[in-house]
Each structure stands twice: as structure tokens, then as C-alpha cells.
Amino acid sequence: MKAVLLFLLLMVPALAAPVADTFSNPATETRARALQRQLRCLVCQGESIDESGSPFAADVRHLVRQQIADGASDQQIQDFLVARYGDFILMKPPLQPDTWLLWLAPFLVLAAGGGVAWLTVKKAAARGA
Template identity: 60%
Template structure:
């Protein structure tokens, strides 16, 4: 006598009712992990909330020279910390936001800004990405056209026979054909 397979219970590890809750928890966890980690340390924070807000706004506009694609507000590199402290020192000394930015640009160049101004000396920074994309697109277009022409030429050209195949073909043509 054969035993019938066990019937799965309605209460599995993840029931259909629990699945949306688990999915929601996973989405929340992913969003929490994706948020930027702010690297401002407690000893860097200014006592005046208005000045601290100005410092945070400025540090979001400044590039970490080590990380290069992060603001100094998000970077935990030692140079980013030094730049955050420098921004706070300048604000505490009474500099305006523009004066702080001008000071840092004079010291480090336009590259310190996450959004450098569109000028002749920053033209390469602004145009490099579109130029590389356009060059890549033109290269792909040229390659696909050459490949298409080669495929058409190969389709229109009859295959070449080797010397042995040509001799055998000539022999078959010369012989009278036998039926079947």
C-alpha cells in the first residue's frame, strides 16, 4: 500500500497574509540602508543652530577631494572633516556663504564645488561626459553599419569552392547522370 504524500499545512513559514508585511519591512530596511550616512561628528556641530544650518548647506555644495563624488557633509575622509571644520571656522568668523565659497575656491579651485560654474576653465568638466557619450554612440553606429554591410556582402557573394571541390564538381558535370 502506497502512502499518500503529506498535505501541506495552510500555515507555512510565510503565509499569504504575512507576505505584504515582510515585503514592507524589507523595503523599509533597504531605504534605511540607502540613505546617505552623514559624517558630521558631534564635536564639529556649532552651538548656534542658524550657523550650523548654514554650515550644513555649504558642506552639501562642496566636493570631498578624496571621494570626489560625495559632498564633504557625507564623507568620512579626514580631508572632508578638515574642510567641514574650515567652513565652520569661517562662518564663526563672520564670513558670508559666498565669502566661504570664494575662499575655498581660491584655495582648492573650482573642482571643490560639486556644481562648478560654467566658464571657459571648467568647460571640460561640463562637456566631458556628453562628449564621451557622443563618441561612444558614434563608434557603435559606425561598427553596426560596417557589420551590416559585411553581412550583406557575405549574403550576396556565393561561397568559394576549394580546388578539390571545383575538380569534383567539374567531374560530376562532365559525367553523364545516372538516374536515382
């Protein structure tokens, strides 16, 4: 009996009324759209779930909206999806030890280039003097 009760309790979110395609509150809708743009459609090429017309994207959109309706924060929703699908679902790669180089490389190149440029200009100026 307890088990059945527990089962029913766990089923509640699934039994909740289906979430509408759009939230009536514009602020919530904007938030949902922004979040959807941060999530990659795993079965498409280069599209977010916000843009894609695939069934997968529709499912994840539904999931996101369900969780927003349940009061979850953006972070919680992202964590939930990462736990389910891995980091690949995030359009913005997480900042962690194995992605430091990814995030820093452009600026390292910029700094190195700036250093080389500075030396070059100094040398060129000395040559003219």
C-alpha cells in the same frame, strides 16, 4: 619686533578656540550643513564633505566652520576654497564661458527635440488631411 608682532597677529585665527562640531544656533548649523553639501570631498568618490568620513573632509568642514564663526559669507568661503583647491571642489560647476555649453546643452537638446517634434506632428497631421 614689528615682524614678531605681525606674525603673532597673523597667527590669531589659528590660535582661536577650536570650533565645535555643531553650532548651537540652529540657523547657523543649517547654513553650515547646506554649505558643506556644496563642497566636494576631493579624496572620495562622489561624496560631499558633509557626508564623507575622510580626514580631508573633516579638515575642510573645520575650515568652513571656522570661517563661518569668523563671520565670512558663503560666497567668501567658497571663493577661499576655490582659490585653494580649484573649481573642482564646488559640487555646482561655476557658470563661466567654458561651462556655458554644460549648462545650456540639456535645454538646447530639449528645444531642438521640441522643434523636431513640432515639425513631425505638423507633417503627420498634413498627411492625414
